[in-house]
Amino acid sequence: MADPNPWFRIYPPEVRDHTEVNQTVGPKRMPLRNSRPIAYSMLIFTIALMKNFVLETNRYARNFIRRNRHNISNKSRVHDWRKKVKLALIEFKPFVDVILNMGLIRKATISEYWNRKHSSQSTPWFRKVFTRNRFQLMLKFLHLVDNRHIAPRNSPSYDPTAKFKPIVDHFNLKAKTHYFPSQNVDVF
Template sequence: PQLPAFTGLPGCRVNTENFLPVHFFHLFMDDVFLEEIVEQTNVYAEQYLRDNAARLKPQSRATHWVPTYLQEMKRFLGLSFLMGLIRKPSLASYWSTSPLMATAIFPATMTRNRYLLLLRMLHFVDNALALPRDHPDCDRLFKIRPVLDHFVDRFSEVYVPGKEISVDESLVLFKGRLVFKQYIPSKRARYGIKLYMLSESSTGYVYNFWVYTGRDSSIDPPGCPATFGVSEKIVWELARWLFNKGHHLYVDHFYTGVQLFKELFRVDTVACGTIRSNRKGYPRELVCKKLERGQCSALRNNELLALTFSDRRDVYMLSTIHDESTSPVAVWGQVAEVRKPACILDYNRHMGGVDRVDQRLEPYTALSKSYVWYKKLALHLFHLATLNAFIVYKDCSPESRMTF
């Protein structure tokens, strides 16, 4: 097919001359953002102490609260990040004085009680502004909305992904009570808060994301056809800022559909993905056709290619990028007679952006019982912002430290 030319300008959109590594972190979490967290944490602490004054026991940790400030919040976040590198069985064990468990940096930076108190009071928005749960405009993500809006803006403002991008879902581990908690057995976390992410295939840079809040989630991106379902609207919302630039989008069977791919092609965004065999519009003759292992069958309708390939099981593909060509593949390091369609090879090569993010962030999974859901999600986004900052740093500093 005649593919649209890629006209995007990938890479960092900020002048990073004379940047130190920490300045890349500040691109996503600057002092203005952190000062807002400091302010809201102090506001919540004041509200909490006022509302619970009669119930607090004299020995309660909360009675020792003093307002926090910017440098202390930075130390708090630094220790929280460090916990991903130094794994211990509980939060308290990071302040252990046992010769077998001691890690000097933690007590030297902040006392245990102060850290736990900051974690208890950590807040991102004024609770006094919350709408009642039965209000039609009630936002399930109200507790973390400023953080979400900040990162959605910064991720797209700082860096532009290359030609190949992918959309997939990620799961933030959370096993507590939450009305929109999801169960995905294929994910490492299995239980948690589901995020839909658009990432750069080659690096894993997360350009955009959207938090799923249940079946009644409202999503209606501008320019989206009224006939789209939720999965198609998610792709449209995540990718719409990259339309008309010739990007190649890779998605899995949850999103792939004939109507979506046609509409994406109309805005100069070509796509490829696995598809469920019973999806509306997918040719029934490809589903019913019996193939020997290694064989493929394809049909084309204008820009759309529908293809079935028989491997260990039948694989169904839809693409506006590829033709029916095949390429030899290596088996156990040797190029064998096995040939696979180009659309499958490219899908396997470019679909792993979000999985790469999950793999890199897995060590930073927050200790479970010490975090309510919005704090857990916020810390996950802080880690995600740090990973994005590292990717931008590597893009702007391509030379290795090992210079001779």
């Protein structure tokens, strides 16, 4: 005879082995309820993470320009990286804000965010924060890992996730730091 209820709950190993959990579940170390949104974003985008982005972006830009100095046209905006001050933390924070806003305000191309032609769909805030060329240059050089520490594609130790693994690890660590999972987590 078939079991009338073939469905049963499966718990992850850390819950399955313990019938009682003696800890509070839910968020921990959170900003006050009336905090500004920046307080919540700073839980994930820490100063240390942003400093690492700035360091590695500047390193990659410097190495790119040095390696390609004979192949870069005189009209290339890459020369602007050397003319202007290198990327600083104070410039990286609004860069993240612009990228997050691009997820909310959808346009077909990056250039359209700086377009002045269609006033009903204009996004003047983007132009106030960066020139289009500066933003695209920062996006071009954006890096989190020093390429010298990444194994090449043909190497047995090659890891296709090496360039973004640090950010995934960082976000996972922050999730563990700021949230107590519930004992009653359903696994689908």
